[in-house]
Amino acid sequence: MDRAGKGLASELLALKKASGSSFAQLSEKTHYAKSSWERWVNGKQFPPRDAVESLARLCDTDPAQLLALWDEEEARRTAPEPEPEGEPEGPEAAEVAPEPEEAPRKRRGLWAALVLAVLLVAGAGTYAAVALTGDAELPKPKAIVKVAGPATGCEATGCEGKDPKKMNCGADAVTVRTGSIPKDLVIELRYSRACKAAWGRITFAEIGATVVVNNSDGAAQADVVHYDRDVYTPLIAAPDDGSVWVCAALPKKGGKDGPRSCTGRFIPSEEQSSQGS
Numbered sequence: 001m002d003r004a005g006k007g008l009a010s011e012l013l014a015l016k017k018a019s020g021s022s023f024a025q026l027s028e029k030t031h032y033a034k035s036s037w038e039r040w041v042n043g044k045q046f047p048p049r050d051a052v053e054s055l056a057r058l059c060d061t062d063p064a065q066l067l068a069l070w071d072e073e074e075a076r077r078t079a080p081e082p083e084p085e086g087e088p089e090g091p092e093a094a095e096v097a098p099e100p101e102e103a104p105r106k107r108r109g110l111w112a113a114l115v116l117a118v119l120l121v122a123g124a125g126t127y128a129a130v131a132l133t134g135d136a137e138l139p140k141p142k143a144i145v146k147v148a149g150p151a152t153g154c155e156a157t158g159c160e161g162k163d164p165k166k167m168n169c170g171a172d173a174v175t176v177r178t179g180s181i182p183k184d185l186v187i188e189l190r191y192s193r194a195c196k197a198a199w200g201r202i203t204f205a206e207i208g209a210t211v212v213v214n215n216s217d218g219a220a221q222a223d224v225v226h227y228d229r230d231v232y233t234p235l236i237a238a239p240d241d242g243s244v245w246v247c248a249a250l251p252k253k254g255g256k257d258g259p260r261s262c263t264g265r266f267i268p269s270e271e272q273s274s275q276g277s
Contacts, residue, residue, distance in 0.1 A: 008069050009043030012055060015066075016041055019059045029204060030054045031228035046077065054203065057186060152195045159197040159235040161221060169195035169235060176271065177263035181250060185209055189246045189263050191238055198266070200246035201232040208251025209258075216242040240269040 056063035150171035250258030
C-alpha cells in the first residue's frame with residue numbers, strides 16, 4: 001500500500017490500540033472478519049469505507065476526519081495514471097533529413113503558418129480599432145455552468161421501497177439523526193438530498209433485531225437482521241416540509257417484546273434553512 005494508504009492504516013491502528021480490542025474482538029463487534037481487520041490495520045489492504053466508519057463509532061470517535069482521509073485516498077487510488085511521454089531511443093532518436101517528397105509539404109506548411117500569422121495580426125488591429133471607436137459591442141461573458149448533483153435512480157415518492165445503494169442515494173447521504181438501545185445496537189437515520197429520501201440503519205445488533213423508518217405522511221419501511229450484525233431499510237420519501245424518523249427494537253425473548261427506541265424527527269426544510277442562515 002502507498003504512503004497515503006499507510007497514513008489511513010496508522011490511524012486505524014491507533015484507534016484499535018486505544019480501544020484495547022484484539023482483531024477477534026473487532027470481528028465480534030462488527031460484521032467484518034478478523035483476517036480482514038488484520039490486513040486493513042496493518043496496511044496490507046485498503047479498507048472499505050463502512051469498515052472505517054464502524055471502527056470510529058465503535059471507539060466513540062467522530063468518523064468525519066477518518067472518512068475524509070479515506071475519500072482522499074480513494075480518489076487518488078482510482079484516478080487514471082497519466083500516460084508516460086515516450087521519447088525515441090536508439091537510431092530513431094537521431095534527426096533524419098527530410099526526404100525529397102517531404103520538402104513541398106513543409107513549404108506549404110510554412111506558407112500556411114505565415115498566412116495565419118498575418119490574419120491574426122489583422123484581426124488584432126481590427127479589434128483595437130473597434131474598441132477605440134466603440135462602434136461594436138464587446139463579447140458577452142459566458143454564463144456560469146452549474147455542477148449537477150449525483151445522478152440518482154429515483155426521487156421522493158418514486159424511491160419508496162427501493163434499495164438506497166442501487167438508486168445511488170448513498171452518494172450524498174448523511175446521518176442526520178442517531179439513537180441507540182444501550183449496549184445492544186446503534187440506530188441511524190440516513191438522508192439523501194438528491195433523492196429527497198431517507199432510510200434507517202442499525203449496527204452492532206443481534207439476529208432478530210428490527211429497524212423501521214417512518215415519515216409524517218404515514219409511510220413506513222422496515223427490515224430485520226437475518227445474519228451478521230447490521231441491516232438497513234428500503235427507501236422512504238422525505239418531503240421538505242414533512243418529517244422522518246427511525247425506530248428499532250430488540251428481538252422478543254421469553255414471549256415478551258424486546259426494548260425499543262427511536263431517533264428524533266428530521267425535517268429537511270428546517271435543516272436547509274438553518275444551514276443557509
